[in-house]
Amino acid sequence: MNRHSNSDRNPLAEGGNHALSLGQRIRQYVLSRIDSGEWPEGSRIPSEAKLVDLLGASRMTIHIALRDLSAEGVLLRKQGAGTFVAPRRHQSTFLELRNIHAEIIGRGNLHTTNVLSLESQISDLASATELNVPPGTTVFHAVLVHRENDRPIQIEDRIVNPQFAPEFMKQDYTTTTPNEHLMENGPLEEVEHVIQAVLADASNASLLELEVGDPVLLLRRRTWSRGMIATSARLYHPGMRFSLAGRMKVHR
Amino acid sequence: MNRHSNSDRNPLAEGGNHALSLGQRIRQYVLSRIDSGEWPEGSRIPSEAKLVDLLGASRMTIHIALRDLSAEGVLLRKQGAGTFVAPRRHQSTFLELRNIHAEIIGRGNLHTTNVLSLESQISDLASATELNVPPGTTVFHAVLVHRENDRPIQIEDRIVNPQFAPEFMKQDYTTTTPNEHLMENGPLEEVEHVIQAVLADASNASLLELEVGDPVLLLRRRTWSRGMIATSARLYHPGMRFSLAGRMKVHR
DNA sequence: CCGGCGAAATGGTATATACAACTTAATACA
DNA sequence: TGTATTAAGTTGTATATACCATTTCGCCGG
Structure with a gap:
């Protein structure tokens, strides 16, 4: 079989993913279509056979990639029917809390922010430990109050590793959120939460x-x-008015 | 190739799993070895090649099954080295909180329980809504205090759907926990959490x-x-002394 | 005794093939 | 027109094969 029977142009080559395996590139291909909105939520994506023609990989390779994405909840597959973009699970787990801006907007309300302080400072032992950087390193520190329809609902007291987000201080946090800016600087790999009253x-x-x-x-x-x-x-x-909620499927 | 070259006895036939696909049976085989303790945490399990001989499935089929279990965090695989039973992630996500008994024992401390009340009662509107049963249905209600080295650390106020666990009232909760008994009555499918101060x-x-x-x-x-x-x-x-903590990998 | 080298073992990836199971839409028939 | 049948399309599963990448360990030479 000619792996490039349709075209010599291979769509699997977006942005320096040369080191990725074919399966990983297929995965990125699908994810980027979803993220860009080209394949919206609920829409049917090309069948395995079409992706074979389109991407020039074998059907099994494509099948495995789609199967993995399905297991992760990104896609929904139905035998005989097709593969669909899974609806974004909004409140699946509070560990995956969307940013507060999206939450408030999602409730149809107005989100405003007051920036109380925004400064770089020399890290003391506590903040250095928190970020796992050497004490004395410069770190960024921001304190904001988020409001929903002018009612304060969250104080955000954040320190940031400058090595991760060097432009952090230059943003306007009345129009964007720290979270949004930080997300642009790299993929979120792991999250740790501690909740206290x-x-x-x-x-x-x-x-x-x-x-x-x-x-x-x-x-x-x-x-x-x-x-x-x-x-x-x-x-x-505020603990009386707000709570963190989530529901999740259990495996095993 | 003879799929049963070693023996006609196929280990993949434990307890009415006739309807499962071969891949699913391999999965169950591995999980049951882990659950039974035959393959303890951290131990190396048979290589793909050995499982081929042992189970009579092709290497790819076995590979996919192990790959899935690896993606779910049940196994750890290292190219060139082998496949290992992943350590039970203790504090991975507070949504997967192990029962309090295991937690306290895990800290090397003594766990005791006081049963303050244990009764069946006619559900009012609130509790009926909570369990999604018709108002007026009989529900079980228990209130317990858990102690770690005699220090109270948790109040457990629980209502139970009798249809799910008819034997709930007959247990001795000074020697077992409600959670333990409930786990015996069916697989946990979904969990919802709401946290408040x-x-x-x-x-x-x-x-x-x-x-x-x-x-x-x-x-x-x-x-x-x-x-x-x-x-x-x-x-x-108690919010000052205790917190809920968890860390999790982020996908996508 | 130690270091280096290579063979063996192990998992990772990709492919081609075959058939099964399911869904959907078109078609034929009453 | 309504219904049953069929065909086409789609995903699910299993296999055999080939080769790659990494790790481990024993052997051999210094």
Whole structure:
């Protein structure tokens, strides 16, 4: 069989993926079509046979790639019917919490942000440990209050590894969120969460429009990317009004 | 090639799995060896070639099955070295929280339980909604305090769907946990979590040896099994001393 | 005793083939 | 027009083969 019977132009060559295996390139091909919106949620993607013609790989190779994506929940496959882009599971797991902006917009509400502070600082032992960088390293520090229809719903107290996001300080966080900017700097590889119930201190109470001593949910989240700790955030939520919820399938 | 060159006895036939595909049976074979302890954590399992001889399936079929289990984190595979049983990820995701008994034992501490109440009751609207059963149905209700080295660390306030676990009331929860009993009644299919920060009321404060008004983490957990809501639990943790932590890999 | 080298073992990837199972749409028939 | 049948299209599974990449370990020589 001629592997390039349709065309000598092979679509599997977007952006320096030379080191990837064929299966991985097929995977990236599919994912990029989905991310770009070319293949929207729920739409049917080309059949295995068509992808064979299109990409010049054997059907088994393509089958395995699609099978993996299906196992990960990216695609839905139905024998006899076709392969479809799976609907984005919105609230699957709070560990996969979408950014707060998307959440608020998704509820049809207005999202605004106050930037309380945004500065580079020399890391003390605590913040250095948190980011796993040497003490004395410069780190970025931001404190923001997120509002939904002008009501404060989250304090975001974040330190950022400058090596990961050197442009972090130059962004305008009234129009974009730190999360959005950070996502551009590298793929999210791992997330760590710690959740605690704490009491609002004077500062938090004032910012969240609570009384001192009200219960507050503290979510500490660290994210790994490109092999380093990219950022560590402390997210304070008013515990009475807000909760973190998620549902997930159980395997095994 | 003779698929049964070693023996006519095929190990892939344990307990009514006639309807399963060969790949699924290989999967079950591996999982049951792990669950039974025959292949302990960290141990090396037979190579693909040996499994070919042992199970009579082709290498590709076995490879795919092991590959899937590797993707799910059950196995670890290293090219050139072998396939190993992955260490049980203890704190991977708090959504997969092991039962509290295993956690405490795992820390080398003593776990004791006080049963404060254990009764069947007619469900009111709230509890009926929680379990998705008709109001007026009989449901089981248990309240327990878990202690680690005699220090109270969790209040478990649980309602149970009798249709799921009819023997729930007959268990001795000083020697077993509700969770353990429930696990025997069916496979866990789905879990829903809601986390909130609340203030300890008089009852909670007394049970957890806190002051009234101390912050408490409330974890509400509902589990689905055999197509119904099996149980709904309210788990109270002292928020200052305890937190829920988890780390997970991110896909896509 | 140590180091280097190579063979053997092991998993990783890709392909071609065959058939089974299921879905959908077109077709033929009453 | 409605229904049953058929055909085509699609994914699911299993196999045999080939070659590649990495690891491990024993052997041999210094």
